[in-house]
Amino acid sequence: MTFNDLFRFALGSLGGHRLRTALSLLGMVIGVAAVVALTALGEGARRYVIEQFASIGTNLLIVVPGKTETTGLPGMVGGMPNELTLLDARALDRQIPEIDKVAPLVVGTDDASFGARRRQVAVVGSTWEFEEVRKLSVARGEFLPKADLQRGRPVVVLGLKVAQELFPGGEEPVGRIVRIGGWRMRVIGVLAPRGVQLGMNLDDVVIVPVVTAMKMFDRRSLFRIFVQVHGSAGLEATKQKVLRLLAERHDGTEDVTVLTQDALVATFSQILAALTLAVGAIAAISLSVAGIGIMNVMLVAVAERTREIGLLRAVGAGRRQVLVVFLTEAALLSAAGGLLGLAVGWLSIEILVQVFPALPASPPVWAVGAALALSFGVGLLFGWLPARRAARLDPVLALVSR
Amino acid sequence: MIRLEKICRTYQLGGQPVHALVDVDEHVPAGEHVAIMGPSGSGKSTLLYTLGCLDRPDSGSYWLAGREVARLSDEELTDVRRHHIGFVFQSFHLVPRLTAAENVELPMVFAGLPRAERRERVEAALASVDLSDRLDHRPDQLSGGERQRVALARATVMQPRLLLADEPTGNLDTSSGRQILDLLDHLNDAGTTLVVVTHDPSVARRAGRVIVLVDGHVVRRLPGGEVMGAADLFAP
Known part of the structure; x- marks a missing residue:
């Protein structure tokens, strides 16, 4: 079975159940869109803060009297600073x-x-x-x-x-x-x-x-x-x-301390980047929920298509081929959901930037990559159980099932 | 073509063991036309699926074309089905979302045949069942007889040596049924070994030989021409 055939077969069976396909897509779309939009928001906040500092002047040194670090013997020799x-x-x-x-x-x-x-x-x-x-x-x-x-x-x-x-x-x-x-x-x-x-x-x-x-x-x-x-x-x-x-x-x-903006900006930037990561991770949880949605849909599909699976086995489809067919469907679902989610996320960011032009919100590349990879992985992971169930069906029982 | 020795198959149904096949010995030479008859639950379908390498016997030996297949792995059985066996079912078993041509193409897709060859074979197979004008019709756009003819085209597109039919005319009116039976006879004449499970004495009468199963035992073997009615066949 070539990749092309597999793709067409999976696409055909997904197309056969439009509403169900659309609903399971929706979960993945929301998950990916949430990751993309929320990390974009976090990243926007980080850049906003950095820009605020930059507006004060990044090439600024601040000279403060006194030494912040403790060095040498206290006050015995030098007296007052x-x-x-x-x-x-x-x-x-x-x-x-x-x-x-x-x-x-x-x-x-x-x-x-x-x-x-x-x-x-x-x-x-x-x-x-x-x-x-x-x-x-x-x-x-x-x-x-x-x-x-x-x-x-x-x-x-x-x-x-x-x-x-x-x-x-x-x-x-x-x-x-x-x-x-x-x-x-x-x-x-x-x-x-x-x-x-x-x-x-x-x-x-x-x-x-x-x-x-x-x-x-x-x-x-x-x-x-x-x-x-x-x-x-x-x-x-x-x-x-x-x-x-x-x-x-x-x-x-x-006896003076010289502060630079850099250190301050770096600290803020780190804090906000960590915050972005955390928000992204929370949004990623919704991806696993979407994965469960895909699993649900695939389980229903396996149950509904039991007779078809029996037939496929009768006409010469091996267990592994049946497994791959159903995994491909799950992967297609999640990949399509991921791409659509990306589009929705991007759109919502565009709207956000229109409403708050001051916020330089755009999703970090790692978040986009992670969201796509995760959606695909989640689809495969949660598609595995239904696909394995399909592959393990007894062909005779599958053929005569109602 | 087929040799069965002491084939036993028992499965559990509602906690009770059901002896679907008990010590079945059978020999079917290549090119023979055999009908399997028997009351419901007599094990005739189990015998057919065992012959089709979809079901595995619990014990006994099954030689198909000189090869012992009873102990083969699932993978190997799949390969046997793919290249040597065609199935026709009572309820057609067409994939509803696929067109007639795509349904016929299915076995070749899983066998990994190149696309150009597939197309050619699909057209030839559908032409042989007189459905050249129905290539792009989906099953719900076809009559029952046409559906079974598509299924027959699918069963023969890999040019199997053994064709198994489970009540092939059970869901058809008389004239569509006769058309299917003629096509089956035609294939048998061309050398395909044919095993048909049926309730219908008129279907069995076309077979060269009839095997009667009751409770998993072969109780009678008789020439197809001697089949009269079902009632006296199953009497002990």
Whole structure:
């Protein structure tokens, strides 16, 4: 019996029971579609998060004072660790060519008021570079001026929410004088909406020149320094240069930590990939249910076609041939179900992407492959029992059965 | 062609052993036309299926064309059926979803014959039963007589030396039945050994020899021409 004959024979008997064939297909279609669609969703979420990080800037180094690892003897020799200063920030900017922009950061909280309205806000002290390093944009007015680092002018850029609360009813904030703590400052701009990023709600802050903030909070050191590296430069190499330069400036002790986005992104990516796998595995369970559906249908087919099986045996079909005929039917069922399920899954993803364009959902290749292979395998596995039953029928009893 | 020695076959029916064949000895030379008669449950169908290598005797020997087949494996028996034996059944046993041509093609599909040869043989076989114009008809589009003729074409398409028929006219009207019997006679004349199980004395009368089975025993052997009515045949 050639493969071609087998295929045609199996196709013919499946075609003979359209409704039953369609129903058992349906189970497989749903199973495969679920695997494809759910893993696509998981993968979409993973990519969404990565894109969010990328929008903050992937070639970003964050310099934090202090060492997170424990090294050497504690505090006996070195005393207090050196703090990050504005001069450190300027040195980074000037002495490391790979560095594109440096934004020093000082944070604190204080009251902001305009007239009778008053609320507590987070005060961020930084420089004009902060706008680009953190990919901010200004809705009205302008960002901090490109003035000398050391000049603390009394100007402020309001976060959207702060602006809305201090100036309700569409009043124009730009040009007005607001009070922040004990300081009178002129509003020069309002940020475009941004939301929470890296744990900071950028709609709920006010941004002032770094020196102004240092004066306000009576600080001499920086909270951290954001460093934007040139796109072409290696992030890791630059990180080492930053560490070396700051160690040099801090009497040879390495007392800062440099964080990169990469590590953070990798962690999130891993978590979400694991989640995708788990969701895919759960969906794969539905495939085994579909397999049981196929088994059911095949068992009914064997029972219904007992006389036909007897006849096939009489005209010279061997046990193995009968087994292969029924296995082929099961395999065809599951393969067709798998392909159809793939199409349905893909379609539902397309619809999803139409509705939520922000979600870059597409099924990972491994999931598509696994779903197809699994559906085929499940079909064969669950087709085995009915096919074996068909092959083991006693030909005489099969022929005379009702 | 066929030699049976002490063939016994017992099967269980509702917990009771049924002795379908008891020490059956028989010799059928090649080219003979034999009818098997007997009351219901006498074991005649069991004998036919044993001859057809679908059923295996519990004991005894069965030589088919000089080969002892009673102890062959399922695989080997399949091969014997494929190449040496054709079956015709009372209820035709056509596969309903297949056309007449596809039904006739079936034995050759399982034997793995090349497609071109199959086509040729299907056409020849259906022509020999006068159904050349029914190639693409499904069984439900054919009359009973036509169905049995398709079944006969299928039984002979592998050119078996032994043709077994189980009540071939049992579901047919007289004229269709006669047509089938004529075709069977014709095949027998051409050298095919023919064994027919029947209730009908008029069918048995065409056989060269009639074997009468009662309760698994061969009780009588007589020439076909001497068969009168069923009632006196089965009397002890």
